[in-house]
Amino acid sequence: MKPKVAFFDFASCEGCQLQVVNLEEAILDVLALVDIVSFREAMKEHSDDYDIAIIEGSIARPIDIDRIKKIREQASILITIGACAHLGGVQRLGNQWDAEANKVEVYERHPGSEITKGDSNPYFAQIKHRAVSEIVKVDAAIPGCPIDSNEFGKVLVALLTGKKLPIPDYPVCVECKKNENICVFETGGFCMGPVARAGCGAPCPTHGGECEACRGYVDHPHTQAHGEVLKKYGLSPDDIMTKRTMYNYRDFEDKGGD
Amino acid sequence: MKIISKQDFDAFINALIQDESLDVEGVKAKGDKFVFGPLDTATELRLDYDVTILPPKKYFLPQYETMMHFDISTGKATAPAMDTKKVIVGVHPYDLIAIQQMDKYFFDTNVDDIYLQKRKNSLLIGVMPAKASEKAFYGDLMKNAGTPELHFDLMVTDLGVLYAVLPGTPEGAQLLSRATSRDAQPQEIEAAKNKRQEAIDRATRGLKVGPKAWHSLLSNNYMSSIWKEMADQCLACGSCTLVCPTCFCYDVNDEVGLDLNTGVRTRTWDGCLLRDFTKVAPGEIFREDIVERYRHRINRKGKYLPESMGFVACVGCGRCSSQCVPDIADPVNLINKLAEATMDTIPDTNMGHVPEKSDLGIIASDSLYIPRTATIRRMMKLTKTETFFEIGLDDGQPLGHVPGQFVEVSIYGVGEAPISVSSPPGGNTFQLIVRNVGDLTNKLHSLSEGDKIGIRGPFGTGFDTEGMRGKNILFIGGGLGIVPMRSLIKYVLNNRADYGKVMILYGCKDPSELLFKDEISQWENTPGVEMHRTVDTCAEGENWDGQVGVITTIMPMVTFDPLNTIAVVVGPPIMYRFVNRDLLNMGMPEENIIVSLERRMKCGVGKCGHCQINGIYVCKEGPVFNYKDIKDEPEAFS
Numbered sequence: 001m002k003p004k005v006a007f008f009d010f011a012s013c014e015g016c017q018l019q020v021v022n023l024e025e026a027i028l029d030v031l032a033l034v035d036i037v038s039f040r041e042a043m044k045e046h047s048d049d050y051d052i053a054i055i056e057g058s059i060a061r062p063i064d065i066d067r068i069k070k071i072r073e074q075a076s077i078l079i080t081i082g083a084c085a086h087l088g089g090v091q092r093l094g095n096q097w098d099a100e101a102n103k104v105e106v107y108e109r110h111p112g113s114e115i116t117k118g119d120s121n122p123y124f125a126q127i128k129h130r131a132v133s134e135i136v137k138v139d140a141a142i143p144g145c146p147i148d149s150n151e152f153g154k155v156l157v158a159l160l161t162g163k164k165l166p167i168p169d170y171p172v173c174v175e176c177k178k179n180e181n182i183c184v185f186e187t188g189g190f191c192m193g194p195v196a197r198a199g200c201g202a203p204c205p206t207h208g209g210e211c212e213a214c215r216g217y218v219d220h221p222h223t224q225a226h227g228e229v230l231k232k233y234g235l236s237p238d239d240i241m242t243k244r245t246m247y248n249y250r251d252f253e254d255k256g257g258d
Numbered sequence: 259m260k261i262i263s264k265q266d267f268d269a270f271i272n273a274l275i276q277d278e279s280l281d282v283e284g285v286k287a288k289g290d291k292f293v294f295g296p297l298d299t300a301t302e303l304r305l306d307y308d309v310t311i312l313p314p315k316k317y318f319l320p321q322y323e324t325m326m327h328f329d330i331s332t333g334k335a336t337a338p339a340m341d342t343k344k345v346i347v348g349v350h351p352y353d354l355i356a357i358q359q360m361d362k363y364f365f366d367t368n369v370d371d372i373y374l375q376k377r378k379n380s381l382l383i384g385v386m387p388a389k390a391s392e393k394a395f396y397g398d399l400m401k402n403a404g405t406p407e408l409h410f411d412l413m414v415t416d417l418g419v420l421y422a423v424l425p426g427t428p429e430g431a432q433l434l435s436r437a438t439s440r441d442a443q444p445q446e447i448e449a450a451k452n453k454r455q456e457a458i459d460r461a462t463r464g465l466k467v468g469p470k471a472w473h474s475l476l477s478n479n480y481m482s483s484i485w486k487e488m489a490d491q492c493l494a495c496g497s498c499t500l501v502c503p504t505c506f507c508y509d510v511n512d513e514v515g516l517d518l519n520t521g522v523r524t525r526t527w528d529g530c531l532l533r534d535f536t537k538v539a540p541g542e543i544f545r546e547d548i549v550e551r552y553r554h555r556i557n558r559k560g561k562y563l564p565e566s567m568g569f570v571a572c573v574g575c576g577r578c579s580s581q582c583v584p585d586i587a588d589p590v591n592l593i594n595k596l597a598e599a600t601m602d603t604i605p606d607t608n609m610g611h612v613p614e615k616s617d618l619g620i621i622a623s624d625s626l627y628i629p630r631t632a633t634i635r636r637m638m639k640l641t642k643t644e645t646f647f648e649i650g651l652d653d654g655q656p657l658g659h660v661p662g663q664f665v666e667v668s669i670y671g672v673g674e675a676p677i678s679v680s681s682p683p684g685g686n687t688f689q690l691i692v693r694n695v696g697d698l699t700n701k702l703h704s705l706s707e708g709d710k711i712g713i714r715g716p717f718g719t720g721f722d723t724e725g726m727r728g729k730n731i732l733f734i735g736g737g738l739g740i741v742p743m744r745s746l747i748k749y750v751l752n753n754r755a756d757y758g759k760v761m762i763l764y765g766c767k768d769p770s771e772l773l774f775k776d777e778i779s780q781w782e783n784t785p786g787v788e789m790h791r792t793v794d795t796c797a798e799g800e801n802w803d804g805q806v807g808v809i810t811t812i813m814p815m816v817t818f819d820p821l822n823t824i825a826v827v828v829g830p831p832i833m834y835r836f837v838n839r840d841l842l843n844m845g846m847p848e849e850n851i852i853v854s855l856e857r858r859m860k861c862g863v864g865k866c867g868h869c870q871i872n873g874i875y876v877c878k879e880g881p882v883f884n885y886k887d888i889k890d891e892p893e894a895f896s
Contacts, residue, residue, distance in 0.1 A: 029516035173495035178321035
């Protein structure tokens, strides 16, 4: 019996599910391993009978908490995909304001806001953004914004063969150097690579961008030394904070930041 | 020496590119930097470069390299297909020296056949540097180095409108015969010589201590506060090691396809600055503190490799310092800092940074990495976490080990793990006792009798059973330490007349972890064997007739003449400190204490670099050591 897999989305752009679709012909190999019973981006059918739940998105509303808990009860394995589910996503930056104030800002100052006002409509109720693992137990988190299709395949293989998850605990610099890139700092940019968790293959610096640590930090990031480097290369304290919190506001909150 | 016009040189390179039997790689621009890469046309070639981002090391030990293709269902592995012959154009002399160092390292003792094949399959066209990068200091290193012989097939020197080209091998000369050239005039030979000297002189940065004295300098400054001062700024990003032409460490991984059956075993660059580098399956990290890792890198270059290989593993390319954003990797800066802080005189050794010319005629006897097929003949669960395996090699050969050696157990798709052999030598099977702690051991526990596994080895240096002859033997085993020790205990008991009194002290956490219960009661009842066992803790009501307390509490129970007794101590890292201290207090000479140490032995053959205790490769020189030989290595019992 092949395990039955269902995809679910919470607060997200659904780009990570798109990355699964982007596996293209390799998705046929995935289908030989598992039965996909629910996948909104790729099929019409839906079933609530599943063994593996794949979750995209952050937890943003009271109804999300109930929904994710219900999914957890049904699923024997729960995998999250992407930075939103793993860390809370860029939307977690909203946590620096009160949830109610965010609701007013986003929904209630614009035409057509009658339906969003007050507490009557649960679809618009807000809480502080949370990562999935802050609400329920997560068996495997595939990090990244978006996830890497190949890594999705590798994690699936690891889970099905009982191996440790193939997600490295070294910084993005390792993969960036192997790609023989010119260091982002040398090109005038500011990079989170030295503290960011690798596994993505360093696509951003490889294609002229900067690493933004969308996969979170390594287990023991040398944050202070990295901060000194950012400062040395001319980044202001405010901009350093912006870099550090864009994807990793969770880390900031975990360390007692407010 | 030949002279080629620049136009004819381009035509020569273009002809090589047109030759489909060759893969022509050369230096090209990447932004305002340079890299080695495939050449489409000679006009791409930039022989005026200063330094490339990555060294040409990547052609012989690639960033990601397939070691073998495997098929899990058949249990078969095959070597990857041979690459097209490479011509690598534009290698600077410092990188040629680095390749010579690599040759020496990968050809030493166990010839790395994967490396050798790539190395034999390449031709190197060197070029004298037209300019030096900002951080280069190969000129400093060449002072007092004489004119060492470098291995190249051709060496190009830019004489302005002409190139002087010197063949270094018959293959090089043959390649050169494809070019339109003429013999060099004496003044052109002289000009080329001057260009070489100019190139060297250009790359000097005021290094205060030459490479031949690095060994002394580093030996005297192991405890210097400079290490911490620098390491505090370190990102532990690994960049310095990754771009280094003389960093050879690699990690090995199995990758299985979505068919869950076929896959590849690959190796990829690893680095000693990375936190996981020394991590073993049970979770212990042997160089956890960043300052230990920071210090290790420089010591490996200036002290450890000179000791084991005879060369200083730095060629002055300056890549590490140009890639280090906190700017703490520069060897010139560090060596000068240490030199300024040191009051001692710093004597030269005879070890410089240029090893002798490589011998590419060397032959690899066997595949170093493809395991032999073996069958699990018998399995038995010993405790909650330990299982006994009896293994037979499918070729019917005995393993041929000595007590204390280990094998690499391989399961395709999962990987490899070093496991001590627990049975004495002899017989057509051997025994392993395996604790379920990682991917490989976990998978091994799920197998059944008759299942196939792979075996490489036996590896390492075992116990010196000859040297122990005629002596009393005191075995002190803690936890899983009893596993490799059992091989020696059984050997000694099988050759009882050769040894004096036999005393066995065995301690473990609690009675449920006790291994070999039946054998232990046999040993206890063997005349001439004195055995005591202890557990750290024993729950009330638990069936236990031994002692309670850590292993040192049962040491006073045995009496022996310390001068005529060999103590064999095997256990967890913490145990050695206390047991060895007590043995020395009892009057035992240091050379009578034998230990077996655990580290991350990934390749098993002294190449991947993970198992080092300071400069000592545990997988090769150990895991069994005489305490006297290893005690002064700061990382041995820390």
